[in-house]
Amino acid sequence: MSCDPSVFSRIMYHPLLSNMNCKGLVSLTLLSAIFVAFISTQIHILNQPSLKYLLDLGFAIFTPLAITTPNIYSHHNIHRGKKRPTSICDKFPPNLPPADTNTTAFLCVDRRGCCNFTTVQSAIDAIGIASVKQTVIWINSGIYYEKVTVPRTKPNISFQGQGYDSTAIMWNDTANSSRGTALSASVSVFSDNFIAKNISFMNVAPIPSPGLVGAQAVAIRVGGDQAAFWGCGFFGAQDTIYDERGRHYFKECFIQGSIDFIYGNGRSIYENCQLSSIANPVPPGSKGISGSITAHGRASSDENTGFVFLNCTVGGMGRVWLGRAWRPFSRVVFAYTFLSDIISPDGWNDFSDPTRDQTVFYGEYKCIGEGANMTMRVPYTQGLNETQASPFLDISFIDGQQWLQPYQ
Numbered sequence: 001m002s003c004d005p006s007v008f009s010r011i012m013y014h015p016l017l018s019n020m021n022c023k024g025l026v027s028l029t030l031l032s033a034i035f036v037a038f039i040s041t042q043i044h045i046l047n048q049p050s051l052k053y054l055l056d057l058g059f060a061i062f063t064p065l066a067i068t069t070p071n072i073y074s075h076h077n078i079h080r081g082k083k084r085p086t087s088i089c090d091k092f093p094p095n096l097p098p099a100d101t102n103t104t105a106f107l108c109v110d111r112r113g114c115c116n117f118t119t120v121q122s123a124i125d126a127i128g129i130a131s132v133k134q135t136v137i138w139i140n141s142g143i144y145y146e147k148v149t150v151p152r153t154k155p156n157i158s159f160q161g162q163g164y165d166s167t168a169i170m171w172n173d174t175a176n177s178s179r180g181t182a183l184s185a186s187v188s189v190f191s192d193n194f195i196a197k198n199i200s201f202m203n204v205a206p207i208p209s210p211g212l213v214g215a216q217a218v219a220i221r222v223g224g225d226q227a228a229f230w231g232c233g234f235f236g237a238q239d240t241i242y243d244e245r246g247r248h249y250f251k252e253c254f255i256q257g258s259i260d261f262i263y264g265n266g267r268s269i270y271e272n273c274q275l276s277s278i279a280n281p282v283p284p285g286s287k288g289i290s291g292s293i294t295a296h297g298r299a300s301s302d303e304n305t306g307f308v309f310l311n312c313t314v315g316g317m318g319r320v321w322l323g324r325a326w327r328p329f330s331r332v333v334f335a336y337t338f339l340s341d342i343i344s345p346d347g348w349n350d351f352s353d354p355t356r357d358q359t360v361f362y363g364e365y366k367c368i369g370e371g372a373n374m375t376m377r378v379p380y381t382q383g384l385n386e387t388q389a390s391p392f393l394d395i396s397f398i399d400g401q402q403w404l405q406p407y408q
Contacts, residue, residue, distance in 0.1 A: 089114035097138055105133045110140040120159070120169060121148050129153045139199060141166040147173070152190040152224065161199025164233035164254060168200035176214035177205075181239055185221035192224045192246075193403075200233035207237040207278065210259060210290060218242045222266065226403045229253055236261065237278060243268050243307065247398040251407070258318065260295035263326060267305045269398055270312060277342055279318025286319075289344055294323035296330040306331035306361070308392045314371065315340040322364075324349035325356045333384070333392045335365040343371025346378050365389040 092114040097106035107123045108115030115138075117123040123137045136158045148169055150157055161167030171186035178184040186203045201220040208215030219236040225246035233254045234240050240257035243266035250270045255262065258279040262270075279291025293314065298305045307323075314322075314337065321344055323332045347364075350356040357380040364374060365384040374383055382388070391397060395404055 088112050092140075097136075100133075103133060105131070105135045107135065107137045108140075109137060109144070111142045111144060112140075114140070119146050120144050121146055124148070124150055124154065124157065127154050127157065131156060134158060134193075136160055139167055142168075144169045145171070147171045147185075148187045150187075150189045150191050150194060150224075152192075155192045155194075155224075157191060157193075158195040158197070159199050160197050161232075163198050164200045164231060167198065168202050168233070168235075170202040170204055172203060172205045173217065174205045174214060175216040181216040181218060182221055182242060182244070184216060184239075185218040185242060187219070188221040188223070189227060190223045192226050194222075194224055194227040195230070196228075196232050197230045197407075198232065200235060202233075202235040203237075203240070204235075205237075207258065209280070222246065222248055222264075228404060230407050239263055245305075247400075247403075249395065249398060249400060249404055256316075257293075258291045260292050260324070260326070262293060262307060263295035263297065265297035265299070265303070265305050265327070266307070267398055269308045269310060269395065269400075271310045273309070273312045275309075275312060275314045275316075277314070277316030277318050277320050279316070279320050279342075281317050282319040288319065289321060289349075290318040291320040292322075292324045292349065293320055294332050295326035296323060296332050297327040298329040298331050299327040301329050301359070303329065306333065306392075306397075308332075308397055309334045309337050310393065311336045313338045313340075314343065314369075316342055318342055319344050321349045322347050323362060325351045325353065325360045328353075328356045328359045329361070330356070331361040333361075333363040333365065333389070334367055335363075335384075335389055335393060337367045337372075339367050339369040339371030341370040345373065345376035347374070347376075347381055348378050350378075350380070363389065363392070365392075 089112065092110065096115060097108040100106060107117065107126065109117045109120055109123050111118050120137065120139060127135050130153060134156045138160045141162045146169065169187050173184040175181040175184050184203065187201050203217040203219040205217035216239040217236055219234050219240045221242040221244055223244040223246065227246065228249045231252050235256045237257055238259040238261065240255065240261040243262060243264035245265055248266050248268040250268065250273055253273045254276065255273055256276045256278060258277060275293060277291055282288050282290055294307055296307050320342055322334060323330065348362045350360065360380060361382065362380065363382040363384045374381065395401060
């Protein structure tokens with residue numbers, strides 16, 4: 001990605017910089033340039049202006065450290081007839097956070113200091129253990145460069161961002177740096193009844209080449225039960241979403257990755273989501289594979305788990321499998337989904353273990369697009385009929401009628 005030169009002009013003429021000396025301005029601009037240069041070398045997304053906006057926001061990451069808002073109440077700043085200096089919080093949305101109710105508590109996060117907390121983790125830390133109230137953490141626009149954990153002892157937490165293209169939590173651990181793939185997650189959710197709306201989860205570690213050891217980098221780990229994600233973004237490469245365990249629902253989300261970028265042993269529905277591969281391009285005429293969308297980890301036929309993709313779109317670059325069998329009873333279904341030509345004609349992979357061909361469940365139902373042609377699929381692919389597909393086509397697959405609340 002290239003950096004928009006106009007961003008520099010926006011920084012140079014920001015009103016809050018009027019009192020900074022030249023040395024401070026140069027230092028701030030340099031820090032900002034280093035930050036965006038670093039980010040731009042780590043993430044590659046085709047035709048995604050949303051990420052461009054997030055990177056532009058990255059320039060402001062350093063401003064709380066370098067810029068002090070003038071004290072508007074000092075007698076030095078009171079001059080009759082002159083306009084009061086502008087505060088960075090003047091345009092902050094009014095009435096936030098809302099007043100608590102009998103069933104819901106509200107916290108507010110703004111990295112500039114315009115409300116309760118400046119980091120997401122500090123807001124989580126302030127929530128009591130085993131609260132029966134739903135706690136909504138309202139997160140203002142911006143990039144929050146921090147590693148976040150929602151512990152198992154704190155259920156009923158919601159993240160409310162301002163759009164997946166303007167609010168993001170970001171970190172850059174890898175399996176090597178954190179001593180384990182699961183531990184590399186930028187955000188880890190272990191609690192039940194977690195909800196996220198209109199926010200992105202990003203891991204900006206370097207994009208690995210296929211087979212590189214220890215380069216896995218998880219954007220989010222979801223290990224609690226009954227989690228829902230509405231209008232969220234998930235940005236990474238290998239192992240972007242660790243859908244570890246539990247029942248989960250993803251609606252109208254953008255998910256980027258390259259290798260096994262949705263993996264785990266969850267029982268989850270991905271509905272109306274956009275799956276974008278950033279796997280390495282494959283030369284024309286080559287039959288090579290450069291990535292995989294899923295790696296489901298069902299280890300036994302007794303486990304009621306699996307990934308279901310409904311009305312999604314799959315595109316991007318590279319040549320990828322729909323899934324590969326991370327565990328012997330891996331279960332994945334694609335239904336009513338557009339599959340572009342990045343899908344390898346054979347469709348699926350048994351993780352180089354032919355014994356898994358008899359135990360995996362890989363189904364396709366009424367998909368469209370060049371990648372949906374099943375004539376060259378591996379023999380263990382199941383072209384589902386209506387009866388076979390029915391258990392996977394609505395929220396009953398995740399018992400959603402018992403816990404999933406409508407979007408509000």
